Amino acid sequence: xxxxxxxxxxxxxxxxxxxxxxxxxxxxxxxYFPWYQQFPGxxxxxxxxxxxxVSEKKEGRFTISFNKSAKQFSLHIMDxxxxxxxxxxxxxxxxxxxxxxxxxxxxxxxxVTL
Amino acid sequence: NAGVTQTPKFQVxxxxxxxxxxxxxxxxxxxxxxxxxxxxxxLRLIHYSVGAGITDQGEVPNGYNVSRSTTExxxxxxxxxxxxxxxxxxxxxxxGYYNEQFFGPxxxxxxL
Numbered sequence: 095x096x097x098x099x100x101x102x103x104x105x106x107x108x109x110x111x112x113x114x115x116x117x118x119x120x121x122x123x124x125x126y127f128p129w130y131q132q133f134p135g136x137x138x139x140x141x142x143x144x145x146x147x148v149s150e151k152k153e154g155r156f157t158i159s160f161n162k163s164a165k166q167f168s169l170h171i172m173d174x175x176x177x178x179x180x181x182x183x184x185x186x187x188x189x190x191x192x193x194x195x196x197x198x199x200x201x202x203x204x205x206v207t208l
Numbered sequence: 209n210a211g212v213t214q215t216p217k218f219q220v221x222x223x224x225x226x227x228x229x230x231x232x233x234x235x236x237x238x239x240x241x242x243x244x245x246x247x248x249x250x251l252r253l254i255h256y257s258v259g260a261g262i263t264d265q266g267e268v269p270n271g272y273n274v275s276r277s278t279t280e281x282x283x284x285x286x287x288x289x290x291x292x293x294x295x296x297x298x299x300x301x302x303x304g305y306y307n308e309q310f311f312g313p314x315x316x317x318x319x320l
Contacts, residue, residue, distance in 0.1 A: 103248070137212075137298050137311030138251070145306075183250055187305070191288055193239065193258045194305045195266070198250035 097121055098186050100199030107206050111169040115202045117184035120165065124186035129158065129169050130198075132181045142169070168195070174206045209234050214299050220318045221289040229284040229315050231299030237310075238301050240282040244268065244295040245314075251298065257282055279306035289319045 099118045107113045117127075128143035144151045144158045144167065153160045157173075160167040171178055184199040215230045233240065241256035243266075253266030257276040271293060273285040282301075286293060296316050302309040 100250075128309075135313075137300075137313050140308045141313065143306075189305070190264075193256060193264065195253060195256070196241075196309060197253070197267075198243075200248055200250040 097197045098184055098199040100184050100202060102202060104203045105201070105205070107171075107174045107176075107204065109176060109206055109208050111174050111176065111206075113169075113174045113204055113206070115169045115182055115184070115204075117168065117199050118164075118166045119186055121186070121188065122165075123188040125189070126187040126194075127158070127160065127167055127194065128132065128185050128187070128196075129156075130183040130185060132183065132201075137182060174204075176206045176208060178202055179206050210310055211235065212241045212299055212310050214246065214297075214315050216315060216319035217313070217317050220320065221286070223289060223291060225289050227286050229286075229297055229299075229317070231284065231312060232280050233282075233299075233301040233310070234280065235301060235303070235310070236279060237301035237303045238279065239309075240276065241266070241300050241309075242272070242274065242282070242284045243298045243300065244293075245298060246272055246295050254284065254297075286317075291319045293317065294319045 129141045130138035131141045155172045157170040159185040181201045181203045183201050212233045238259045239319040242254040245251045255274040257263045299312040300309045
């Protein structure tokens with residue numbers, strides 16, 4: 095059972111365009127929402143993250159929009175570049191006893207064309 | 209700092225064989241975890257540890273064993289490999305609840 099649902103599975107965007115990846119969740123115990131970027135042959139790397147008390151967070155060309163009531167959040171990549179071509183994972187963290195657990199969406203493969 | 213290191217990078221096993229995937233971090237992180245990545249399924253948590261001597265199960269623990277005798281090392285043991293364990297395995301570490309989780313480069317495992 096996927097606790098974080100991610101769409102689309104793949105995305106092709108022209109250089110300079112906006113890439114949008116959406117995620118939805120059900121578990122209200124989630125209290126932190128990171129996005130990871132993964133290049134082929136590499137491990138995922140943290141891109142940007144947001145807490146649910148914030149509706150938007152921007153870092154350079156990357157923006158997370160968060161809708162707590164709808165339990166949805168999305169990643170927007172402005173002015174997409176070929177170097178942004180990678181797989182993107184949304185994720186959610188919740189507290190499990192003394193630990194925190196991270197659960198991932200299924201990933202979106204982004205291709206930015208010239 | 210080397211960050212999170214994993215060995216080997218690639219491994220081929222026969223069904224029924226056992227092996228240990230190694231993971232080490234030099235950042236003094238108390239929290240370490242193992243994930244497997246399969247196409248269309250994202251990354252799924254296998255086991256995690258909140259400190260030396262403390263481990264717990266994640267979403268998909270069956271067929272895997274872990275131990276944490278030191279802060280730096282967190283090996284993952286496959287007890288009797290099965291084709292369903294063919295996957296890419298990632299080790300990760302972090303410190304603090306909201307802090308960034310650092311991933312290793314992965315081990316690609318094929319079980320024939």
